[in-house]
Amino acid sequence: MSDALQIPTPPAAGPSGRKPGKILSRRNIFIYGTLILVSLYYLLPLYVMVVTSLKGMPEIRVGNIFAPPVEITFQPWVKAWAEACTGLNCDGLSRGFFNSVKILVPSVILSIAIASVNGYALANWRFKGSETFFAILIVGAFIPYQVMIYPIVILLREAGLYGGLTGLVIVHTIFGMPILTLLFRNYFSSVPQELFKAARVDGAGFWSIYFRIMVPMSLPIFVVAMILQVTGIWNDFLFGVIYTKPDLYPMTVQLNNIVNSTQGVKEYNVNMAATILTGLVPLTIYFLSGKLFVRGIAAGAVKG
Amino acid sequence: MQASISIKNLSLSFGALKVLKDLNLEVGQGEFLVLLGSSGCGKSTLLNCIAGLLDITEGQIFIGGRNVTWAEPSKRGIGMVFQSYALYPQMTVAGNLSFGLKNAGLPKAEIKERVDRAAKVLQIEPLLDRKPAALSGGQRQRAAIGRALVRDADVFLFDEPLSNLDAKLRADLRVEIKQLHQKLRNTMIYVTHDQIEAMTLADRIAIMRGGQILQLDTPHEIYNRPANKYVADFIGSPTMNFFDGKIESGEDPRFHTEGHSFPLHGYNFRSGAAVSAPAWLGIRPEHMVSGAEAENAPIRMDGVVELVEPLGSDTLARLTSGSHTLWIRMDGQAEVANGDRITVGFDAARANLFEKTSENRL
Amino acid sequence: MAAATGPARWHRNISAKIAAIPMIATALVIFIGGTAWTVVYSFTNSKLLPREKFVGLAQYERLWTSNKWLISIENLAIYGILSLIFALVIGFFLAALLDQKIRFEDTFRTVLLYPFALSFIVTGLAWQWILNPDFGIQHVVRSLGFENFAFDPLYNPDIVIYGVLIAGLWHETGLIMCLMLAGLRGIDEDIWKASRIDGIPMWKTYLFIVIPMMRGIFITAIVLVTSGIIKVYDLIVAQTGGGPGISSEVPAKYVYDAMFLSQNLGQGFAASTMMLLTVIIVVVPWAYLEFGGKRT
Secondary structure: OOHOOOOOOOOOOOOOOOOOOOOOOOHHHHHHHHHHHOOOOOOHHHHHHHHHHHOOHHHHHHOOOOOOOOOOHHHHHHHHHHOOOOOOOOOHHHHHHHHHHHHHHHHHHHHHHHHHHEEEEEEEEOOOOOHHHHHHHHOOOOHHHHHHHHHHHHHHHHOOOOHHHHHHHHHHHHHHOOOHHEEEEHHHHHHHHHHHHHHHHHHHHHHHHHHHHHHHHOOOHHHHHHHHHHHHHHOOOOOHHEEEEEHHHHHHHHHHHHOOOOOOOOOHHHEEEHHHHHHHHHHHHHHHHHHHHHHHHHHHHHOO | OEEEEEEEEEEEEOOOOOEEEEEEEEEOOOOEEEEOOOOOOOOHHHHHHHOOOOOOOEEEEEEEOOOOOOOOHOOOEEEEEEEOOOOOOOOOOOHHHHHHHHOOOOOHHHHHHHHHHHHHOOHHHHOOOOOOHHHHHHHHHHHHHHHHHHOOOEEEEOOOOOOOOOHHHHHHHHHHHHHHHHHOEEEEEEEOOOOHHHHHHOOOOEEOOEEEEEEEHHHHHHOOOOOOOHHHOOOOOOEEEEEEEEEEEEOOOEEEEOOOEEEEEOOOOOOOOOOOOOEEEOOOOHHEEEEEHHHHHHHHEEEEEEEEEEEEOOOEEEEOOOOOEEEEEEOOOOOOOOOEEEEEEEEEHOEEEOOOOEEEOO | OOOHHHHHHOOOHHHHHOHHHHHHHHHHHHHHHHHHHHHHOOOOOOOOOOOOOOOOOHHHHHHHOOOHHHHHHHHHHHHHHHHHHHHHHHHHHHHHHOOOOOOHHHHHHHHHHHHOOOHHHHHHHHHHOOOOOOOOHHHHHOOOOOOOOOHHHOOOOOOHHHHHHHHHHHHHHHHHHHHHHHHHHOOOOHHHHHHHHHHOOOOHHHHHHHHHHOOOOHHHHHHHHHHHHOOOOOHHHOOOOOOOOOOOOOOOOOOOOOEEEEEEEOHHHHHHHHHHHHHHHHEEEEHHHHHHHHHH
16 A cells, blocks of 8 residues: 555546636636726826826816826926915925924924833833723824814913924824824733843843833834824824914925915916925835835724 | 545645645545644645645646546535634534535535534534534534535545644544544545644554655554654654664674664564665664663663653653663653663664665665 | 832832823823813803803804704715725725735735825825816816716815715725735635635625624724714815815814814814714724623
């Protein structure tokens, strides 16, 4: 019996080898066809924005928004960046861009610093009531911002921070806290507890464990948090319009004011250039980060 | 014996990676065949190919004399049981058993009859209205076996069905599967990495490594006459002791290893006679004797006990003898302590010789 | 450790407590305090500034007789229900396509998710341009010879909310798809194998086995989309500005306008309290199902 293994049996008649499958099977045509069509639909707005921004206004008036530009001009981009008017000033989006950067950098750093320490305390140093506060924080993430907007206006005004960048940074830190704290708490909880215990036995305290063990081990989650915050804060409109003054408006607010300003002739090519410019930062982050972005939104989706 | 499953020149590649390499395998009607190997050896892959869940690259598969190489899994006359049970969680046990049959358009009465019969065989009648979440691990696996049973298949495929269970349940279900096979006499192919399961269940075991079958034999042969050093090392716990050395042929062939020279009288060479060559000599810990018995053994050596593991029924001891480290299995009542100097011995008839480079049995 | 009893207890774990101060302050002052404050002041007749003159339910009566608010609610209901249905159905369908072990999966996923990285302002402006009747789709189709073709959702008060819906779905369906894909990837491979052995067709496996198994993901997606829908604001501001007229107003915009444009704080507080109520109606049963059961 065991010798059956050694003797190669002559191939018998009938089907043999790989199951014949056509590359152009009905199934494949359906799957790839649908995906390609849907992808084209998804890319369409981006394409239309780009071609519109490269055309001159005369061409837009007579042409078709889907047609590629006959004569490529970068004038709309220059104008969108440096000269477009918002109704209050005419220095283009550049002002909004730099405002957004000034808002973004401290907001991202502060919100991640606070949330990571919070998450670490919740994961490894639970104290009486810590879970309750965390639960409130998570439930709070579902409260519509509109309910909390005005009390924050009052608090900031009392502190003398209303209308300035500092106030907005604080607001971003507050509203980024639930999701980021959850993200860090879950991540730090998954770090082997033995490691934490071993460090404690070695005499390390709260801060030295955080800086010497947790942070170096958790760089990926810091990157995820950064992606989440950079896109979230850059794309914010509501807080920007409420908590800053017009000359400090972030890029999204500036963009909306340029495009939807009722004064003057509508320059669609400039509008589209401005729109792309505003979307460029999150898009760059998105295309560079790839799977990490997905991981960030998946982590966010766990609770909402 | 009529072949129930026959696999001819089967290969499977994923791109440049060859996962299964030109396999040939005949499984007899009613035979219980176990595919055994460590993870990544291709045993589950082979099972999935037989089931039709993976499309093969080359070769043919016959089940019950029918060429099923290109057939859909459901058309191959097989039932399959998975490690994770793979029960449909939102259906009751009865729903799980009958879903495939309903879909195949069988009459209601027949479905009921088959489900009842399977439930009776597996003694899961009281569980039929429960959902999988309300079952214990053992009950779940029984329900999963039931789902394979109702298909009235000629061939059952088991993919590590007991690996998710704890040791006690595993032993119980092992016995049940064996009884089930004795009752049904279906052909069964059973994948596992657990050698106890393999040894106790199998009519024949196929030991796999790197997408190839290294040895296909009865459990007895595999244990006593492993075809190569890998199989010898893989089967048995603690593992076989190996001596590195060389064979000296002649009237009275001997095996020379550092510090010792063993007479090979009584060893059954495959080729009939010894050939001088570098080789490994392997002897199982349970084939070594100690104390008075050792004095009479054809091969003797002295060693110092450096570790004792009393298991109750037996005692395992590790000793060093010169540059060699040996495990020996002794009677549970044997009194032995660290530092003891004892004599151990064995008979070359019980030993295994493997060629140094090919590691094949000599 | 044993020494940490009695008077020494409060400073046990003191660093963690100090580190948690921002979280505790946010939870108590902003989330609880702020919400309570707004709810309380929704019963006052605050105008330009908050004041403690309580007028009972007067603000709510005014709210529910305000045409703008009623339109906002109607729009939110239409937009919400349709975007929930379409996002879930399309998102699941696309995820199922991507789960067929296809080539270029990453490319397709990247393309389908990129709108989610953009702000609602960008999304709204892009679709405002495409739906522009004088230059966009309507113009293009007319110039192909279909002179009477009409597709101007943003300028037609009756269908403007569907124009917003198109943009909203473009923005969020990729996210739902990613969630669904993660859910599909979480389904045990063996379930698929078992259903193939049982000879169940693929669509039946999805419908009767896989989708019921993904109940949790569906509920999460519903809660996620719903809480996003209730907050929808930027998209409207950018795409329609609430127009034409007030035909595409939504509650979040009503709140903003009342608080910051028409100096009618009381109305803003009442409207935002209604938004809170809607969220509670959606989230509480979910939270109860999701977390309440496990504690027992």
